[in-house]
Amino acid sequence: MATAAVGGTLVIWWPAFTLGAYNAVFFTNVLALWAVATAVLLSGVVLRNRGALPWGGWIALLLPSVWILLAIVTPKAHGFPYLHYIEALLTLVGAPMLTWLLSRILVPDYAALPVFQRLVAVAATLAVGVLAFLLGKFNYLFLTCADFDVSGNNSPAHCAHGGPFHRR
Template identity: 80%
Template structure:
């Protein structure tokens, strides 16, 4: 369960943080989500004979590819602001779904586990995502604009001014 929760948390934490700090999910986060879900989707295809993925899992793992398809056909001149909402929903749906699917794939006796244990990894992923969002929203409490500058990120509108946290 911990492995699956860690995998889902690695997928959700940075998009959730940037959503809190910048009110946006960045394209590189979406492409990382696409890469991970595609790898799990392809792994599920290889393991299909074992019934590793239910049809809903296949559908959830295909959603990031749908996002790419929508981004390709979206009008560039005026923008397609609804795509942003799809990115947020996609992150919030795919990361917990990915955790659940990783649990099914990596734990041979997954179906024998009690329901609370099966949902535990998904709950951990959701809580980690919520915490990352809140850390992004309240970044000014523990990070400065200089921290964002040093890391190569843009400074969010509500960062605090001061020295970087990790100054040597």
């Protein structure tokens, strides 16, 4: 279960942080979700004879590709005004769903586990997502604008001024 929880948290922590810090989910976050979802989808195709992936899982794993197709066919001049909300929803809901699907695929005898144990990995992913969002929202408490600059990111509007954090 820990493997699936780690997989889900790797996908959700940075989008949740950037949503808190910048009020935006960056395209790189959505593409990371797409990459993981596509890898799980392709694995599901190979493992389909084991019944590891329910039909709802197939649909969930296709959603990031649907977002990309929407972005491709949307006129760039005017755009699709709600596409950003779809990105945020897709990322924040998709990571826990991926955790659940990874659990079904990677954990032998998944169905035999108690419901509580099955939900632990998804709950851990959700908890990390909420905590990462809060860390992004309150980044000024432990990061400075220079920390963002040094890392190659733009400084969020509410960062603390000062030099980068260095351990001594």
